[in-house]
Amino acid sequence: MRTPAAPDRSRFRVLVVEDDDTIGRHLETGLRSHDYAATWSRTGTGALAEATHTSYDVLLLDLGLPDVDGLDVARTLRARHPGLLIIILTARTDDIDVIAGLDAGADDYLVKPFSLTVLLARLRAHLRRRTIASPRQQPISIGDLVLDTTARRCLLHGKDIPLRPKEFELLAVLARQAGAAVSRETLMAEVWDENWFGSTKTLDVTMAGLRRRLTHAAEASARPA
Missing domain, CATH: 1.10.10.10 (Winged helix-like DNA-binding domain superfamily/Winged helix DNA-binding domain)
Known part of the structure; x- marks a missing residue:
């Protein structure tokens, strides 16, 4: 049996929201090197503005932003774009913080520090499911x-x-x-x-x-x- 082809990653636009220069640059460069169309924003306000004129498939969102609460960014973009894949990037390890992020509309989360390999694996898992075509089925x-x-x-x-x-x-x-x-x-x-x-x-x-x-x-x- 043939293995389903991997999704064409160049079709996926990823918005990275991270105020740490080292992490943000590493994520943007790493994603682009794996054929994702990545854009990096250092602030929540900048990310919200960016998302008003560009349609994104994935949001990688740091919760600890310098200008606005990352949870508010997640809620706002989830309300605007119900189909957006939101993955929270957080240094907060308490269950209540992770649950708050998921409840704000995130699909998944990664606790810092994490490797690019782990992030790419998570992205492939989520995006693979979104790109598999299914035949018409009865309700x-x-x-x-x-x-x-x-x-x-x-x-x-x-x-x-x-x-x-x-x-x-x-x-x-x-x-x-x-x-x-x-x-x-x-x-x-x-x-x-x-x-x-x-x-x-x-x-x-x-x-x-x-x-x-x-x-x-x-x-x-x-x-x-």
């Missing part, structure tokens, strides 16, 4: 919930529920196996990557966010008009 219906995996739409009682990319993919895996217990290993392999390594905390935060969105949507639909 999945579970009660009042309808999931159109081809159009990437989630509807509850006929109303669209906006989901982040990983929330949608997680729901799709669970919906396909409705009624069955699904292991963490299976979820990480199917939603993130079969060769994933490191913490699976991102799964817990994504699951919590998905539950919250579905619960709010269900409560809203139950309210009298």
